[in-house]
Amino acid sequence: MDSLEEEIWKSRRERMNNALATAQAAEGQDRAKTYADARKLADVIKGADVEEFISEIKRLANQTDLSAIFNFSGLWSGSLLHVAAAANKDDILRLLLDHVRDRLIAAKNEWGDTPLHMAAKAGGSRAAMMLICRARNLLNVEDKNLILRIKNRHGNTALHEAVLSGHLNMVRLLLREDLEPVYWKNVAEKSPLHLALDTKNSAIHEVLFSLSLEPSKIEGMSPVHGAIVRQDYELVAKILQWNKKLFAMSDSEGHNVFHLGAYIKWSPLFDILLPEIEYLARERDMNGDLPIHIAVKMGHVNLIKKLYPISQLPNGQGQTVLHVAAKYGRASAVRQILRHPELGEHINAVDHVGNTPLHLAAMHAQPAALIHLLQDKRI
CATH class of the missing domain: 1.25.40.20 (Ankyrin repeat-containing domain)
Incomplete structure (x- = not known):
C-alpha cells in the first residue's frame, strides 16, 4: 500500500471511529430494531461504495447502536461480514473487520457458510486473505488453518466452493494457504478434485491435478473414475500426464479405472x-x-x-x-x-x-x- 492509499485508509478509519464514538449513547436497543437497521445497512453494502457506506454510518450514528449492528448475525445471509464478502466489497469488509468481535470471523449463517465461504463463492481473493489473516491473528485460535477447514451444511470447505464457482485465483490462494481440504469429501462424497470435473475449467483442472497429491488421502469418489464416467478422454489423458498416481485409486468394491472402463x-x-x-x-x-x-x-x-x-x-x-x-x-x-x-x-x-x-x-x-x-x- 502506497502513502496516498494509507492516508485515505486512515481517514476512513478515523471517520468510522468517530461515528462509533457518537453512537455509544444508543446502546441497549431491542433486537427488532437491530435487525431492521442491520438489513438497511446490508442493502447499503450491496449497492454502495466505501465512501457511501461511511456516510450512511455517520447518518445512523445518533439513531442506533452501531456496535450491535456490526456484530449482529441474524440476517438472511448471516452477518454484515457475510454480506460484504459476498458482494466483493473489500474496503467495506476491511472497515467492518476493525469493529466486529472475534467470534464473527468464522461465524456460520443458516447454510453453515462462514464469511470465507462467501468470499470463495464470489471469487474475492483480497477479502479471503483479510479474513484468513484476521482469523490467524486471534490469540485463542490454536489451529491457524481452522477457518480454511470449516465445512458448511453441504460439507464444503471454502476450497470446495471456490472450485464449484470456477474461481481460479481463489482456488490457487486457498491451496497455497492450506492443502489439506483438497482431500476432503463433502456430503455428496466429492472432494474438490471430483467437483472440478463439472467445471469444464481446464485451468482449474491443471492447478488441482498437477499438485503433488497422495491418492490414499483422497476421500470419497475417485476423480479419475469420475472423468471416465463422463467419458472425457482429453481430461483423462491430461490427468495421466499430470499425476499417474491418481490412476491407482480404486472404489469401495476394489474397481480400478480399467474395471470401470470395461464395465461401461x-x-x-x-x-x-x-x-x-x-x-x-x-x-x-x-x-x-x-x-x-x-x-x-x-x-x-x-x-x-x-x-x-x-x-x-x-x-x-x-x-x-x-x-x-x-x-x-x-x-x-x-x-x-x-x-x-x-x-x-x-x-x-x-x-x-x-x-x-x-x-x-x-x-x-x-x-x-x-x-x-x-x-x-x-x-
Whole structure:
C-alpha cells in the first residue's frame, strides 16, 4: 500500500471511529430494531461504495447502536461480514473487520457458510486473505488453518466452493494457504478434485491435478473414475500426464479405472494403456475379477482382444475368460474366444472347484453358450 492509499485508509478509519464514538449513547436497543437497521445497512453494502457506506454510518450514528449492528448475525445471509464478502466489497469488509468481535470471523449463517465461504463463492481473493489473516491473528485460535477447514451444511470447505464457482485465483490462494481440504469429501462424497470435473475449467483442472497429491488421502469418489464416467478422454489423458498416481485409486468394491472402463465399454480408455499403468489391467477387484473378466461379463468382445495381450490371468475363482463368458451366457464372447488361437485352448480348463466352462454354462442355464461349447470338437 502506497502513502496516498494509507492516508485515505486512515481517514476512513478515523471517520468510522468517530461515528462509533457518537453512537455509544444508543446502546441497549431491542433486537427488532437491530435487525431492521442491520438489513438497511446490508442493502447499503450491496449497492454502495466505501465512501457511501461511511456516510450512511455517520447518518445512523445518533439513531442506533452501531456496535450491535456490526456484530449482529441474524440476517438472511448471516452477518454484515457475510454480506460484504459476498458482494466483493473489500474496503467495506476491511472497515467492518476493525469493529466486529472475534467470534464473527468464522461465524456460520443458516447454510453453515462462514464469511470465507462467501468470499470463495464470489471469487474475492483480497477479502479471503483479510479474513484468513484476521482469523490467524486471534490469540485463542490454536489451529491457524481452522477457518480454511470449516465445512458448511453441504460439507464444503471454502476450497470446495471456490472450485464449484470456477474461481481460479481463489482456488490457487486457498491451496497455497492450506492443502489439506483438497482431500476432503463433502456430503455428496466429492472432494474438490471430483467437483472440478463439472467445471469444464481446464485451468482449474491443471492447478488441482498437477499438485503433488497422495491418492490414499483422497476421500470419497475417485476423480479419475469420475472423468471416465463422463467419458472425457482429453481430461483423462491430461490427468495421466499430470499425476499417474491418481490412476491407482480404486472404489469401495476394489474397481480400478480399467474395471470401470470395461464395465461401461469405453474403448478409448484402453488406448492409453501405457507401460507405466498397464499393471492395473492385471489387478483383481474384491470379487477376484480382472478388468478383462468385467469386459466378458458385459459381453464387450472388442475389449477382450485389447486386454488379453497384457492380462491373461484367471480370476480369484481360477476361472478363465471362457469360464466367465459361459457362466454369464455371453454367446458372442464364447464364440469369439473359441476362435482365438490361444484363448480357445481353455475350453477344457477347470477352475478351483473343478468346473469347466461347459459345467458353468449348464449350472447357470445358459443354452446359447452351451450350444457353442458343445459344437466345438475340442470339448
